[in-house]
Amino acid sequence: MARSWRGSLRGRLLAGVILLAALGMAAVDVASLVGLRLYLTDVADRNLTQARDSVQRYVGSRAAAPISETTLDTLVPAGAYVALLDERGRVVAETAAQGADGRLTPRPDLPEPVPGGFAEHPITVSAQGALMPRYRTLGFPVGAHTTVRPATGAAPKPVSTMVIGTSLALADDVVYWLVGADAVATLAALAAVALLGRGVLRVGMRPLQDMAATATAIADGDLHQRIEVARPHSEIGEVGSALNRAFDARQRSEERLRQFVADASHELRTPLTTIRGWAQLHLHGLAQQPELAERSMLRIEEEAAQMHATVEELLLLAQLDQGRPLADIPVDLGGLATTAVADARALDPGRPITVDVQGEVFATGDEERLHQVLRNLLSNAQRHTPAGTPVAVAVRALPEDRVELAVTDHGPGMDPETARRIFERFYRGDDSRSPGTGGTGLGLAIVKSITEAHGGEVAVTTAEGEGSTFTVTLPAARPSRC
Ligand SMILES: Nc1ncnc2c1ncn2[C@@H]1O[C@H](COP(=O)(O)OP(=O)(O)OP(=O)(O)O)[C@@H](O)[C@H]1O
Ligand SMILES: [Mg+2]
Structure with missing residues (x-):
């Protein structure tokens, strides 16, 4: 029987399965993406911390010799951004910022002036004038007497703080790529769940459809039809067995009722026949003698009394069957x-x-x-x-x-x-x-x-x-x- 999926038990079960699968997959996707992002950020932070340690060691080993602005980028891993700040937080010297492919990118958007204690622990800042790339930045002191010689060759200027930053562009690219890949994989998996689930539900629901067909046939008068129960101990098998018992009980009770009505009619037919016989005798003038006339009336009265008693008994049984309270x-x-x-x-x-x-x-x-x-x-x-x-x-x-x-x-x-x-x-x-x-x-x-x-x-x-x-x-x- 063709039936719309919407609103049917099959349709609702399938929608439920797809919804649950979608929720499960979304949870896995989100957990893996968040985990990956945290891991990549952690890698960047560890690189920054190592760079800070090596810079501080380098500065300590040079005593009062100024750092050259032209060789600033050699102090940190390739591609990292470096800024040297004076005591007021103003940038005195800085390098260019580069992406992973070596191309120049906008520098990190540092506050002006940079406040004391800025980025004591690694923080994320965006690029100047743009949202991307983002940088992981770390600020730290470089000692009281450190100076930097500007690239212009001017006199060295005192600096107190260094800020280093490393681009998160690669990490962000990986995460965005994975978001796309996850979305495609999730949609494909959901489509597969929908297709397979539809097939599985169609097979699983077949016994219920058979039951409905059998019940309809019985309701249409084919009282001998019964549901075929392949596995009596399964849930559907139990429903089928219970329905078969109900159909058996209904058939038995209908047969009993039919028998009862037939017996009752039979019981009432005998006295009725007798009454009709005596009444016809009367009508046709055959009971002329007073003796016969009286006898016919007596018999009619006797038979009517017996019918009355039988009908009373049938009524009583019907009342008891109805379970009327006594x-x-x-x-x-x-x-x-x-x-x-x-x-x-x-x-x-x-x-x-x-x-x-x-x-x-x-x-x-x-x-x-x-x-x-x-x-x-x-x-x-x-x-x-x-x-x-x-x-x-x-x-x-x-x-x-x-x-x-x-x-x-x-x-x-x-x-x-x-x-x-x-x-x-x-x-x-x-x-x-x-x-x-x-x-x-x-x-x-x-x-x-x-x-x-x-x-x-x-x-x-x-x-x-x-x-x-x-x-x-x-x-x-x-x-x-x-
Ligand atoms: N005490 C008894 N001794 C022997 N047979 C009995 C006895 N009581 C009942 N029966 C048998 O059981 C049958 C059913 O009894 P039941 O009382 O239901 O019907 P009934 O006496 O034939 O008719 P009625 O409806 O007028 O009572 C009787 O026809 C009779 O054969
Ligand atoms: Mg009796």
Whole structure:
């Protein structure tokens, strides 16, 4: 996909790399240029100091003999400038100034008069009437009785200070040349970084582009596409694996939803078909006899009631799925179990149902929903076991602030495959399909959702021919709080 570099991640990364490289190279360039300039200045200073020492030795060895202005330049290294000053700082005699190539250059621009102590340590001064060349200059005393004989042959004049200067033209040329060379080399290196960096980033970013293409394909409906993860432990590999897990989860949840909608439609279709059948019988005047007319109305009412119950259960599951907050108050589980058992006994008087509550047992949650958990478990024990099979309800506190509610029956129990699936929505065991036991298969799914919404869990212990025990564990509430 063509995309502008400006504003793209690649463009910004490349700009960052180039900027960092430019800063690094500029720092190296500046450090090397400053170092070179300091070194060259230091070389000039050492030459000046040596020249001063040899001049002072020469002057000391000559006693009172005057120095000749014509041979002044022989006192210092070739090309250096020399000026002799009297006590007031006026120039009495001086040489010409020369560049490294021997050509004459403007003399150093000394102050007039030159103050005492001028250039005691080497300093840089510019040329007279020009900025270049610059000179490194050093001033020093030449003894109390030193004189100079002017080139004109006039009488010797007393001098007290000598100033010598050496041109920095060569050093400056070297530095300027290096500035140019560094600039060209830096620009070339930055161009190479930009070109190589562009290629490296293009290769490095390819997995991200592949991810975007896969995500787009999935968004367009090709749910089976997945990102190819070449190196799962690299950063990009981890992102790819995480996205694949997210795509898997989305696909599973969509499949579950589709299944749920299909099951719900199927569940509602049977009573609707029955209702339509009886209604058409009525409409076509086939239910003339009062007996048949009444029967059709009764069946319509029964089926509508079943549909109503199913729709209520679906709504409840949808609400629990949405994670709507439940009531959060202490619920007396013992009292709840006693009431639910009394109701169950009234519905099925021929069945022994016992309840065992050990002490005060309080759970935190929604009383009506927890009542529903008990109702569903008791109705299952009644509906899926033969008439007269005993059922026991036990409520007790567990360590670590948990409470337990167990419903045990001594019915036929379940095979492991059935036991594994009973909490699925719309799952019904074979026994449930026989007439008289028919439910929608949502009872235990609702038990599971309500329990989990309370921060608890539900489990079943069962084996064929050995009955079943459903155990609900919930967070406890302290009785003192109620
Ligand atoms: N105590 C039990 N003994 C044996 N089988 C049971 C027991 N409780 C549940 N089952 C099996 O688990 C299946 C699922 O139970 P669930 O309560 O979810 O649905 P249902 O009872 O069939 O319908 P309803 O939605 O009306 O409750 C039942 O169809 C039944 O086969
Ligand atoms: Mg049930």
